[in-house]
Amino acid sequence: MTTNENMKELYQSVILDHNKNPKNFKKIEGHTHKQEGFNPVCGDHLHIYIKLSDDKATVEDVGFIGEGCAISKASASMMTQAIKGRPVQEVKDLYKDFHKLLTGKLDPENDENSLGKLQIFSGIWKYPARVKCATLSWHTMAAALDGEAGIIKTE
Amino acid sequence: MSLDVEKIRKDFPILHRPVRNKELVYLDNAATTLKPNIVGQIVSDHYLLGASNIHRGVHYYSEKATDEYEGVRDQIKVFIGAKKRNEIIFTTGTTHSVNLLAHILENTKICKGDEILISEMEHHSNIIPWQMLCQRNGAVLKVIPINDDGEIEIEQYKKLLSNKTKLVSVVHVSNSLGSINPIKQMCSLAHEAGALMMVDAAQAVAHIEIDVQNLDVDFLAFSGHKIYGPTGIGVLYGKEALLEELPPFFGGGDMIEKVTFEGSTYAGLPHKFEAGTPPIASVLGLGGALSYVGDLGLKAIEGHEHEVLAYGTQKLLEIEGLRIIGTSKNKTSIISFVLGDVHPHDIGTLVDQDGVAIRVGHHCTQPVMNRFKVPATARASVSIYNRKQDFDVLANSLRKTLEFFR
Ligand SMILES: Cc1ncc(COP(=O)(O)O)c(C=O)c1O
Numbered sequence: 001m002t003t004n005e006n007m008k009e010l011y012q013s014v015i016l017d018h019n020k021n022p023k024n025f026k027k028i029e030g031h032t033h034k035q036e037g038f039n040p041v042c043g044d045h046l047h048i049y050i051k052l053s054d055d056k057a058t059v060e061d062v063g064f065i066g067e068g069c070a071i072s073k074a075s076a077s078m079m080t081q082a083i084k085g086r087p088v089q090e091v092k093d094l095y096k097d098f099h100k101l102l103t104g105k106l107d108p109e110n111d112e113n114s115l116g117k118l119q120i121f122s123g124i125w126k127y128p129a130r131v132k133c134a135t136l137s138w139h140t141m142a143a144a145l146d147g148e149a150g151i152i153k154t155e
Numbered sequence: 156m157s158l159d160v161e162k163i164r165k166d167f168p169i170l171h172r173p174v175r176n177k178e179l180v181y182l183d184n185a186a187t188t189l190k191p192n193i194v195g196q197i198v199s200d201h202y203l204l205g206a207s208n209i210h211r212g213v214h215y216y217s218e219k220a221t222d223e224y225e226g227v228r229d230q231i232k233v234f235i236g237a238k239k240r241n242e243i244i245f246t247t248g249t250t251h252s253v254n255l256l257a258h259i260l261e262n263t264k265i266c267k268g269d270e271i272l273i274s275e276m277e278h279h280s281n282i283i284p285w286q287m288l289c290q291r292n293g294a295v296l297k298v299i300p301i302n303d304d305g306e307i308e309i310e311q312y313k314k315l316l317s318n319k320t321k322l323v324s325v326v327h328v329s330n331s332l333g334s335i336n337p338i339k340q341m342c343s344l345a346h347e348a349g350a351l352m353m354v355d356a357a358q359a360v361a362h363i364e365i366d367v368q369n370l371d372v373d374f375l376a377f378s379g380h381k382i383y384g385p386t387g388i389g390v391l392y393g394k395e396a397l398l399e400e401l402p403p404f405f406g407g408g409d410m411i412e413k414v415t416f417e418g419s420t421y422a423g424l425p426h427k428f429e430a431g432t433p434p435i436a437s438v439l440g441l442g443g444a445l446s447y448v449g450d451l452g453l454k455a456i457e458g459h460e461h462e463v464l465a466y467g468t469q470k471l472l473e474i475e476g477l478r479i480i481g482t483s484k485n486k487t488s489i490i491s492f493v494l495g496d497v498h499p500h501d502i503g504t505l506v507d508q509d510g511v512a513i514r515v516g517h518h519c520t521q522p523v524m525n526r527f528k529v530p531a532t533a534r535a536s537v538s539i540y541n542r543k544q545d546f547d548v549l550a551n552s553l554r555k556t557l558e559f560f561r
Contacts, residue, residue, distance in 0.1 A: 007508055007559065011501075016560065042500055042516045043530045067530050069500035070560065130504060 009123040010130070011070060018074035023081050024063040031061075037140030037152040039132055044068035046076055048140045052088065059083050059091055062141075069133050075121065076137035082118055088145060090114070095142050102131050158451060158459040164540050166191040166447075177510030180545045185330050185358060185489055185536035186514050187380045190444075197443040198385055201436040208432055210409055224435055227442035228425070231390055234445050235356075235375065236366035239395050241424035245433050248389035249357040250280040252376030253324070255391055255428065256353060257284040259401040260322065264351060267293035269321040272350070274299040274307055274336070275526055276329045279519040281355045285324065299325070301526065305332035305481040312341065316348040323352050327359035331518040331534065332481030333464075333489030335363065339370050346371070351397070357381055361538070362460060362487045364453045367392055379437065384444035388437035391428070398424050405430040456539055460488050463537045467546035471535075474553055480527050491518075491532040494553060497560045499531040505556040511549050 028049035038045050046066025053060045062080045067073075079098075083091045097113045100106035104125035106113055113119075124134050136152075143152045164170050167189045170179055181189060207216035209224045225240075232240045246252045265271060271285050275298050289296045299312045307325070316323075323345040328335050342352040353374040356365055361382035367375055374397075379388040393401075403410055403421055407430035412420040421427045448456070467490055471477055476495030494502055503515035514534045517524045524531060535549060 007505060010504070011559070019560075043521070043524065044500075045530070067498075069498035071501070127504065130500070133500065 010127060012120045012123075014078075014117070014120050015070060015074040018077040019070035022064075022073050022077035024077065024084065025065060026063045027065055028061050028063045031063075032056075033144040033147065035140045035144035035148070035152055037066075037136050037143075039068075039072075039136050040153055041132070042069070044072045044133060044136055046072070046137060046140060048076075048137065048144050050141070050144050056088070058087050059085065064137060068136070069130075071124065071130055072133040072136055075134040078118060079137050079141060082116070083141070091145070092142070094118075095138055098138055099135065101125075102134055158455050158539060160459070160540060160542055163451070166193070167540055168192060168195075170540060174510045174512075175508060180509075180511040180548045182535040182537065182541065182545060182549060183512045183514050184361075184538035184541075185381070185518075185534065187386070188361060188383045188538055189540070190383055190385070190440075191447055193443045193447055194384060194440045198436045198440040201439050206436075209435055210426075220435055223442070224433075224438050227438050227445075230442050230445050234365075234449065235360075235390075235392060236368050237392055238368060242392055242395050242398065244391040244393065244398070244425050244428045245438060246376075246389045246391050247387050247434065248378040248380070249278075249355060249376045250378075250389075252389055252391035253280055253353075253355065254284045255404055256374055256376070256393075257288045258404040259428075260351075261288055261292055263401055265292070265294050265321045268319070269294045270297055270317070270319040271295070272297050272299055272312070272315055272320055272323045272325075272345075274325050275301045276305065276307075276332055276334065276520065276523050277324075277326055278330055278355065278357070279521070280357075281324055281326060282522070294321075295319075298522075301334075301523075304483050305329065305334045305523075305527075306483045306485075307334075307336050307341070309337070309340070313344060316344060316350065318349055320345070320348050320350040323350050324355070325353075326355040326357075327365070328356075328362065328487055328489075329481065329520070329523070330358045330489065331491055331520040331523045331532065332483065333486040333491065333536075334481060334483035335359070335485040335487055337485075338372065342370055342372050358489075359487075361448065361456075362453075363457055373397055379441040379444065382441075382444055383447060384441035385434075385437040387434045388441050395424065398428070403427045403430070407431045451539065457487070459539065460537050460541075463541050463543055463546070464488060464490065466543040467535065467537065467549070470546045470550045471553070474550060474557070476557065477553070480529065480532050488538070489534060489536045491534045493529055493532055495557060495560075497556060499533040501560065502533045502553070502556055505559060506549065506552040509548065509552040509555075511545075511552050513549070 031049035032052045033050040048064045051061040064076045108119040140152045207220045209221040228243045231243045300308045345352045351373040354372045356377040360377040375392040380386040410430040480491045499515035516531050
């Protein structure tokens with residue numbers, strides 16, 4: 001593969017778009033859960049806000065603010081799209097599948113999964129230094145749902 | 156005298172291995188330098204043909220290892236201009252040296268209410284050990300600010316100094332800005348105030364001449380791996396009278412004289428501070444590295460690196476949206492930069508595709524990132540084997556990066 005093809009595999013155009021125009025890039029008023037995430041190695045830093053439905057079964061709204069590289073921003077943006085309106089149980093399954101995808105333990109073409117659009121992150125496991133960029137927002141979101149105290153760190 | 160860079164490059168085998176099908180352009184020297192053949196050879200020879208412990212045997216190989224090991228101490232003494240070989244303590248690196256120093260100064264020279272001054276541009280390894288000391292014994296840590304160019308604010312420094320100041324610990328060359336700090340001046344000001352002076356020379360030792368007697372510093376630390384030597388070896392220099400007076404920190408073999416269960420006496424310098432079996436091969440490797448550098452001559456190295464740095468600075472500044480962080484008048488070997496709104500991590504991954512190795516992130520200097528209000532920077536750092544053309548490759552790669560994220 002040429003350099004450019006390699007990079008296009010890692011930075012799919014969808015990722016570049018989300019980096020430029022992140023979705024749900026805002027604090028959610030009346031959030032029920034929030035969490036701060038930090039990658040001490042590179043300084044990626046974000047806050048995630050979640051509003052659950054009254055029966056706590058569904059993610060009614062979700063947003064994030066913060067700064068980071070293209071991959072971490074796009075991942076956070078796409079995560080908010082993927083989980084907004086979804087039942088909490090499904091969100092947790094999605095979190096597990098995404099984690100498997102990024103650690104090379106799930107082959108999106110052959111293994112059954114719920115990832116949908118998130119499959120475009122499949123190229124990242126070949127760049128170990130960048131995996132944490134993509135997982136930070138997910139770890140932070142999962143911790144927010146679990147009501148964990150303190151800042152979530154990738155290390 | 157100038158450096159024969161092509162000849163030097165032949166001594167570094169890794170430079171001749173393609174990476175990602177490209178020629179390696181290694182600009183991450185501030186993280187660690189590459190190693191010349193001679194260092195690999197010495198380390199391997201020790202393990203394969205010499206592996207004996209030091210100071211412990213009467214047999215041929217143990218005596219040989221001891222002689223060689225102690226020979227490196229003499230070499231370091233000369234290299235940094237120390238007065239006595241006893242003043243050279245082997246550690247595992249700068250971080251270890253600073254921590255060791257913090258422990259032996261605790262409640263001997265630095266007590267509750269005493270003040271320690273560090274600068275805003277310190278590496279975490281020259282912040283945290285002092286913070287931890289302050290937490291343990293109630294000493295107070297104060298910070299000397301830096302200006303927008305990344306230079307120490309000397310007037311502010313003078314104001315911070317008082318008879319409460321017991322130690323000033325400052326980086327000689329900043330690893331995230333490249334600034335060379337006026338150590339000699341800062342040291343004499345510290346001494347006037349009655350404080351001791353410690354210098355973190357991790358980033359200086361391979362790039363500028365150091366003469367501890369001329370600087371008159373009380374302590375100085377560096378790591379072998381940033382001067383073409385192995386990892387896991389470093390030095391703490393201290394003035395003899397101070398080291399004599401200070402207590403040991405690690406206890407064990409080699410650092411004692413007489414041991415009984417009722418009490419023990421300690422060995423003299425430098426062994427008092429070197430408990431246990433040291434990384435002998437790494438010490439010998441460091442000796443090889445220092446000989447290599449000594450043969451080239453630091454004056455010639457400085458001249459060469461300065462030229463490459465000036466060229467690199469100019470090339471990078473031609474790129475639209477590139478901003479250099481760290482513009483001190485007195486700089487060496489390091490260019491830290493940000494590029495438009497492309498995050499440094501993305502820069503690092505993209506230029507890596509062209510075989511260019513740079514460091515991206517906060518460089519273990521988070522307060523510097525806060526000072527300049529950037530989350531991270533990309534950093535290119537030069538060394539003896541870098542050529543001007545390395546910056547042509549980097550600059551091209553950065554232009555492609557900009558294009559890619561446009
Ligand atoms: C200025 C400075 N101080 C201290 C250190 C720490 O050195 P080491 O990790 O070898 O102990 C470094 C290296 O990263 C450095 O650049």
